[in-house]
Amino acid sequence: MENMNEEQLLELARKFSFQSRMDKNTITGPIFVRGRGSTVEDINGKQYLDFNSGQMCGALGHNHPKIIQAIQESCETLIHSHMSMFNDREIILASRLADIAPPGLNKSMFLTSGSDSNEAAMLIAKRYTGGYEVASPIVSFHGLSDATRAVTFSGWHESYGPYAPGNYPILAPYEYRCSFCQDKGGCDYTCLNTSFDLLDAQADRPMAGIITEPLFSAGGVIDPPDGWLKELQSKCHDRGMLLILDEAQTGLAKLGDMWGAEHHGVIPDIFTISKHFGGGIAISAVITTEDIESRVSEGGFVLGHSHSNDPLPCNAAIASIDIILEQGLVDVAKRIGSYWRNHLETLRSRYEIIGDIRGRGLLQGIELVKDRNSKEPNHDSGREIARMCLENGLIFSSRRGGSVFRFVPPFTTTEDQLDRAAEILDQAFATVG
Numbered sequence: 001m002e003n004m005n006e007e008q009l010l011e012l013a014r015k016f017s018f019q020s021r022m023d024k025n026t027i028t029g030p031i032f033v034r035g036r037g038s039t040v041e042d043i044n045g046k047q048y049l050d051f052n053s054g055q056m057c058g059a060l061g062h063n064h065p066k067i068i069q070a071i072q073e074s075c076e077t078l079i080h081s082h083m084s085m086f087n088d089r090e091i092i093l094a095s096r097l098a099d100i101a102p103p104g105l106n107k108s109m110f111l112t113s114g115s116d117s118n119e120a121a122m123l124i125a126k127r128y129t130g131g132y133e134v135a136s137p138i139v140s141f142h143g144l145s146d147a148t149r150a151v152t153f154s155g156w157h158e159s160y161g162p163y164a165p166g167n168y169p170i171l172a173p174y175e176y177r178c179s180f181c182q183d184k185g186g187c188d189y190t191c192l193n194t195s196f197d198l199l200d201a202q203a204d205r206p207m208a209g210i211i212t213e214p215l216f217s218a219g220g221v222i223d224p225p226d227g228w229l230k231e232l233q234s235k236c237h238d239r240g241m242l243l244i245l246d247e248a249q250t251g252l253a254k255l256g257d258m259w260g261a262e263h264h265g266v267i268p269d270i271f272t273i274s275k276h277f278g279g280g281i282a283i284s285a286v287i288t289t290e291d292i293e294s295r296v297s298e299g300g301f302v303l304g305h306s307h308s309n310d311p312l313p314c315n316a317a318i319a320s321i322d323i324i325l326e327q328g329l330v331d332v333a334k335r336i337g338s339y340w341r342n343h344l345e346t347l348r349s350r351y352e353i354i355g356d357i358r359g360r361g362l363l364q365g366i367e368l369v370k371d372r373n374s375k376e377p378n379h380d381s382g383r384e385i386a387r388m389c390l391e392n393g394l395i396f397s398s399r400r401g402g403s404v405f406r407f408v409p410p411f412t413t414t415e416d417q418l419d420r421a422a423e424i425l426d427q428a429f430a431t432v433g
């Protein structure tokens, strides 16, 4: 079994691997075997720049030495622990998280995936408000468990139902393609007003809340216009609903602020984190206020899974907070982000098919169009360019059917690596046209 080559492994995958991948249902290489910092290597020894940070969970850099050390410490002390009794790592992690969380949010619960943290957040909102309904923008992605898929509207939603009742889509603040504000020179919240008219007409009020990303990642790197998130929060609070922010892809320094919502001056009622929180180890968290935590706990709220508060992932998350603070990753994200933005702007000045550039810090994207006036999405060129880039050693993900490229370079990415990635893109754009 050891020392198998790529073809032998793919043959095994064809026989034994369940094909349930989100964006890929073919059994082809590359097959990755190691990684360090911003690069990964496949079984044939070929190196790639990983501008997807693994599945965004490796944003601190693959196999960060401090994460390795934290894992080793737990291997020598305690890997797994009783779910209903405390261990020291989870308590220390909760207190470290309270230090960096937005003001007033200081109660944490730990789970394993982004999906289960969002499920927990929605359950908390339901218990707190007494409502059962939740809405989310149509470009949202909150996970593929049953409850989170029900409020994931950017794809992967259809044909898995029926879902539990009470999940509604609202319009998205997708300014580049918004039919309400195209001619108005900016968002005037018609999308939100219309959405809330519909929710008010339909809901068994009070609704539990709205769940949203502060910047929509899987939906196409869509950054809400200034004021949108604040307006959303105020509409929620007017109706006794909670605002849940899913900071899986936007939190922990990634956008050049500690939290994605900081840019919009919004402090949510509940927020969730996952992805690079464990530096590559699976761990997520739900964080809320003392008032919400005490009210739902006193009401007998119970939630936990066998691995919820395991010391090993908690210790990795403590190390990841150390890395973020000690290495000043908020500023690193700003620096890498603005360097990369210059490259994207240069590409746009050269290639007419780049219609829009969006995002901040380590989460930026470009949208490809057939021409800049019609803005018709250019899926075919997108797919071809992405294929060529992968062949030439650059990994990123394609969204919206291939017309949006999402770039998530790790915090470890150097200017040379950013230059190299831009060269690979430039070559592919020049070839495809």
Ligand SMILES: Cc1ncc(COP(=O)(O)O)c(C=O)c1O
Pocket: 112, 113, 114, 115, 116, 118, 141, 142, 143, 144, 213, 217, 218, 246, 247, 248, 249, 274, 275
């Ligand atoms: C914003 C957001 N929330 C939740 C999730 C789901 O996380 P997980 O795949 O860990 O369940 C993702 C995954 O990509 C995500 O991007």
